[in-house]
Amino acid sequence: MNQHTIRPELREWILSTSRSGCSLSDLLKMLKDAGYGGEQSRQIVARVLNLPLATVMAASKAKAVGLRTRHPQAPVQTIGDHAVRVAVSTDAPVVRVLENLLTLQECDDLVAEAKPRLARSLTVDVDGRHQTDERRTSQGMFFRIGETPLIERIEQRITDLLAIPVNHGEGLQILHYQPGQEYEPHFDWFNPDQPGFSTVTARGGQRIASVVMYLNTPEEGGGTAFPRIGLTVTAMRGSAVYFAYDTGDEASLHAGLPVLKGEKWIATKWLRERPYQA
Numbered sequence: 001m002n003q004h005t006i007r008p009e010l011r012e013w014i015l016s017t018s019r020s021g022c023s024l025s026d027l028l029k030m031l032k033d034a035g036y037g038g039e040q041s042r043q044i045v046a047r048v049l050n051l052p053l054a055t056v057m058a059a060s061k062a063k064a065v066g067l068r069t070r071h072p073q074a075p076v077q078t079i080g081d082h083a084v085r086v087a088v089s090t091d092a093p094v095v096r097v098l099e100n101l102l103t104l105q106e107c108d109d110l111v112a113e114a115k116p117r118l119a120r121s122l123t124v125d126v127d128g129r130h131q132t133d134e135r136r137t138s139q140g141m142f143f144r145i146g147e148t149p150l151i152e153r154i155e156q157r158i159t160d161l162l163a164i165p166v167n168h169g170e171g172l173q174i175l176h177y178q179p180g181q182e183y184e185p186h187f188d189w190f191n192p193d194q195p196g197f198s199t200v201t202a203r204g205g206q207r208i209a210s211v212v213m214y215l216n217t218p219e220e221g222g223g224t225a226f227p228r229i230g231l232t233v234t235a236m237r238g239s240a241v242y243f244a245y246d247t248g249d250e251a252s253l254h255a256g257l258p259v260l261k262g263e264k265w266i267a268t269k270w271l272r273e274r275p276y277q278a
């Protein structure tokens with residue numbers, strides 16, 4: 001490729017994208033997505049950024065590796081003055097049952113902050129007809145990152161516990177289950193074979209771990225089951241289940257078992273391999 005064939009707009013875009021902190025491998029990927037060939041992209045980038053072709057070549061081979069969470073170690077992880085007990089550990093899949101991840105007060109406060117927002121989303125959705133749809137109550141709501149001091153404190157605790165930056169987290173999701181409601185067996189990682197995979201992973205990349213926090217103790221039922229290893233974690237107010245997985249990890253199959261009596265409130269934090277928040 002001849003230097004004269006690099007259009008000024010492209011040159012400018014490469015320079016500004018690189019200056020804004022974009023990695024070489026991401027830059028190359030973007031060029032490829034825009035329709036440039038691999039060899040052509042490497043040549044252009046090497047020339048515009050004035051880098052040896054070998055450097056650009058190495059970046060194009062390097063698989064963009066994301067972060068991984070650090071699994072909490074038994075018996076206790078102390079974060080500031082808050083002690084989280086690691087009550088159960090399994091290796092395949094990696095599961096940790098975390099007692100006292102949230103204080104009882106934090107559980108109540110989270111439910112209180114979420115409740116009016118659940119109600120509000122209902123009225124918007126019924127389009128003025130004031131109909132109630134029982135199934136919608138289990139759909140929950142999302143908090144924005146750091147939205148309230150309470151959310152910020154919980155997100156910081158998860159960050160310290162798992163050694164993953166706050167901006168790798170999706171907004172905290174609150175779910176409310178009523179008797180009979182459940183979350184059928186599923187994986188939290190996105191399936192690369194599904195259409196839409198590149199859209200859901202465009203920001204933040206793949207999910208790598210989940211923390212499901214129990215905000216109340218259902219009277220009966222409502223545990224989180226890992227059927228491939230025959231484990232059911234009891235939903236207990238203040239406790240949580242943390243599990244980590246690689247893409248395609250079938251053992252991480254899990255389900256929110258039907259609530260048989262009472263109700264169930266959870267807060268879920270999904271973590272991504274790369275920054276998800278701007």
Ligand SMILES: O=C(O)CCC(=O)C(=O)O
Binds near residue numbers: 188225268
């Ligand atoms: O309700 C549960 O126990 C599981 C929730 C869950 O799997 C999720 O939020 O991804």
Ligand SMILES: [Fe+2]
Binds near residue numbers: 186187188210254
């Ligand atoms: Fe899940």
